[in-house]
Amino acid sequence: MNLRSAFVLLMALPAMAFAEEMPCVLGPYKMLSVNRVAFDCARTLRSISGTATIRAIKSDGTVGNVVADGPLTLIQDANWFTVTLATPIAAGADFEITLQGTANNQAFDASKIKVSTKPDATISVPIRQNPSSFRYGRELWLSASVEVQFPPQLDLLSEDAPGVFVPHRAEVFAERSEVQQTGTARLTFKEHDAPKQLNSRMKIDGLKNVLGQDVRIKLNKRLAPASSPKDKDSSTYYAKLLHQAGMNSKPAFILDGKAAPVFPIASLRDIQLRPSATSDIGQGGAIGKTKTNDLIQFSFGIGRFVRTEHLGIVQGVDPTAGFTYETNYELAHKNALLTSEAQWLVAGTYEPLKEKNFVNYVKQRNCDGDFLRAHSVPCDKSLQPQDAVQANFGYELHFYTGIETGSQISVETGKASSGSSKVNIPKYSIARLYPKVSIALDLTHRFALTMSGTGRYLFATENVYREHDVLSTTGGDPTKQVYLTTVSGFRPSGEVGLAFALDDAGHYALSSAVKVGSLPPNFVRVATVQTGLTVKF
């Protein structure tokens, strides 16, 4: 060290001795324009002065030369400060900013922070979102670090089925009363048009930021951890299929399926058209000798979700009324029904794994001290939902009530499963009432235990047919003979199932279900176990 260097060091010593760490926890930042960036100090900031120097970060991660610099300025009314750059910085790049100067009248050491001008945005539910409520999806918040030029309306595309992005139109409200609101906007959807699967991937087309870039929702950022409907009742599309064929044997199959898409009519105050097709049948081979459910229904209904949060425990009612054609595999019943079913959404009955995982995600990202200590995890502001602490137990309960009234529209013939025996089934009236409960328990993210029970009561006597074995007088195999009988009164049915998910979200699963009781239209009492591959969305 020469004499001159020693002198410079000596002169700098007082300043170095008193310099402290910057009194800010630098984290969130906002790019207000091409040459102005705002930073959140996250501590009380009464004054700040100094300079910011910006260097580009190269593709190999090394820091390059200075590309711009500018002075630090305090924003009144907030703990934020801005840097106004002499030259605009490039879009779509990463930078390292070095801050030096004085804050709260105290010189601070050089602090570094990385910023990006890439056009990434995130979508989130409102922070007040209560995980056990049914308010999900109607209000979402878009947030980006770079200011966005928001239009009054925006189409958000959510991947409602694999590879299928469905547009949902949002009203946009972008308030700019303070710098923290830069790049953020509230997206409000109509009741019928809210994204149904918040764990899906999302896209936005045609939205630009102030750097002229197309804003994109980072594809690896999900709004909520991946999940799927747990049972047939809560699925839009559901199929459980088993098939077996062999020499000298009839092919056997089981099809337990449902397709119930929803078509909203915007001009009719959120009313939805709700067609559906449901089957729960099994025929052929060994299945032919075992009694199984035997129901096929085609329905066309209209419905509208009604919020009733103001009434207390029942937060919403979702009624559907319409027409149903009901038959069985042999087409031995042809029932025309006026049907009405209502789902009752009750507070505190919806705590599935995905909700718990989402709360864990929010708490870890927000550095909740109790949560971090309890789970021995670090605070992580850049945490993604799928990387959050996973819960191991969740539950959801669904309550329904329904009415089915109508009649068999023609005289039909019931035939034996083998042989020529048959019987005429006269027309009859139908008047049924039922409550239905379905419960789904998440046991880790791989296993789900589902239970459902329907307590159907038949006010009118309905004609049904049964078959029994008649021993041959010539000593051969017994033959099947059918006969007419009636059913009325209480005819319950239930199902308990266990599913093992094959994918993270649980759309594909190996499942086994025990089915007991009797279902319309023929009300055969069954006690059967069905195992197969289930696909549900």
Next chain:
Amino acid sequence: MTPTARTIAILNRWCGQADAVDRTSEPLKELWARTKDHHSAVPFFDSLQKAQGAEQLVDALVQEFRKEPARKINFDLTNLNPSGGTILLVDDLFVAIRQSPPDDETEAKAWLSPEAHDALVSDIVARLTPVIRESIAANPQKAGKDGGSE
């Protein structure tokens, strides 16, 4: 005052201590405990029945944001529950206030902060200046006529 500045003022009054809010990543529960010598020291949120601290805060926010420029506070006491709630930090409260809609959203749409206004103006100037310069350079005679300098 901005919504965040009003929220900080409310928090300081709630704690009974000027400049109580120093670190915005601090949990509200810890802020309440840290300043217990300056307020009633009632429980912040032990249970729904023992949540006087959180209740006082929500009440104070509702009262404050009834004044102009007003906002409809759209969260409640249960959101502040340290176990299960989602508004846990001072920062969370800022977000919750910003997500509570202004009473008159139409008016708010046209309301820019001084910083945002300055940024907008400088952005427009930065974008238009080269265009105007190019235009003048391309046709100085017309520019002179339009500018009325002849």
